[in-house]
Amino acid sequence: MHVLGLSGGRDSAALAVWMRDHRPDIDVRYFFTDTGKELPEVYDYLGRLEGFLGKTIEMLNPGRDFDFWLAEYGHFLPSPRTRWCTRQLKIQPFQKWLKPHLDAGVEVHSYVAIRADEPSRSGMIATHPNMHVHFPLREAGLDKASVIGLLENSGLGLPDYYRWRSRSGCTFCFYQQxxxxxxxxxxxxxxxxxxxxxxxxxxxxxxxxxxxxxxxxxxxxxxxxxxxxxxxxxxxxxxxxxxxxxxxxxxxxxxxxxxxxxxxxxxxxxxxxx
Structure with missing residues (x-):
């Protein structure tokens, strides 16, 4: 089983395009973990990407939305020091989705969009013996400029929100400038x-x-x-x-x-x- 998580952002989209062009032998399952609080431009771009890839992007719904977890955490907002939103709305739904496959003995290969110019970033660490994490952009020597060029040359282009925002994510992401x-x-x-x-x-x-x-x-x-x-x-x-x-x-x-x-x-x- 081969999986690639899309954020609605530039790097993961470029990785999906690269995998389509360079590894057509791999049947990749593309997924997006939906918090329900994403920018409208993110959903628009995922639709464009889905058409470009010719494959359905699987939507992983956490089941319990941001409002539920906000109440669970005493109405304390998430922050860079307490990123419960990432844990509850992104990581855990992904782990829950994979768990039956991993426990059944399926070898899962996860492809992560870390570029060659990001040496200090490690990505999600495999915590199961049947889980294998790969970094194709880094291995291919693709940096930020290469990623942008890849998307522009493919005709897909960049997500529309880059006109006014530097990153994907929830509308109220605390990492915003x-x-x-x-x-x-x-x-x-x-x-x-x-x-x-x-x-x-x-x-x-x-x-x-x-x-x-x-x-x-x-x-x-x-x-x-x-x-x-x-x-x-x-x-x-x-x-x-x-x-x-x-x-x-x-x-x-x-x-x-x-x-x-x-x-x-x-x-x-x-x-x-x-």
Whole structure:
């Protein structure tokens, strides 16, 4: 049994395309673990990818949604230090899906989208003797530029949310940059308001966390604060561009390139964003 998890993001999509083109001998089962709180653009891209691959993407539903687990955790929001959302809504449904196969003696090969330019990332570690984890992008020497080129050359392109956001994942992912919260407020105001409601309830229940560090979304949404965030972001972009050594052989630096440089400076969740 061969499985490949899709996040709705760039790297896992590129891995799916690479497997189709380079390992047509393998019957890969593609899956997506649906939290029910994904960006609309993620579902759109999965539909495009499904058509491109000519195969159904299996949707793993955790059965108990974000609201259930939020109540179980005392209405405390997940955070980089307490990532219960990843564990309960991503990892456990995947493990539950595979368990009957592994226990029956089936050899499971899981393909993970870690690139060659990510030496410090290890991916999900196999915890069962019948589980084998592979990193085709790394083994093929494909870095970020190669992944983007692969998707563009295939005609599939990048997910639409990369226009305003650097990663896939839930609408209220706590790994978002503050500028991305501002953009979420503009691109999907209903999702932003839902995130505010979750945060308000969590604070009322004594949660020590807000979605973004050191301020609530109510505070972040104030016009003067939005202007400050946008100004700070432009300054960070200018600094990132200045740090990048000029190289005539390097591809032209675009605004999207600089945005991704800033995103790469921040940590992220490998399970959700790849």
């Amino acid at each position: 503050k500028i991305e919260w501002v953009r979420l407020m503009r691109e999907h105001p209903d999702a932003f308001e839902e995130a505010k409601r979750y945060e308000k309830s969590a604070i009322e229940h004594g949660s020590p966390f807000t979605w973004t560090q050191n301020e609530s979304l109510e505070e972040l949404a104030r016009p003067e604060r939005v202007a400050e965030i946008e100004r700070n972001h432009e300054e960070r972009k200018a600094q990132a561009l200045a740090r990048r050594m000029p190289n005539s052989l390097r591809a032209r630096i675009t605004d999207r390139t600089v945005e991704q440089m800033l995103a790469d400076e921040d940590s992220g969740c490998l399970v959700c964003h790849k």
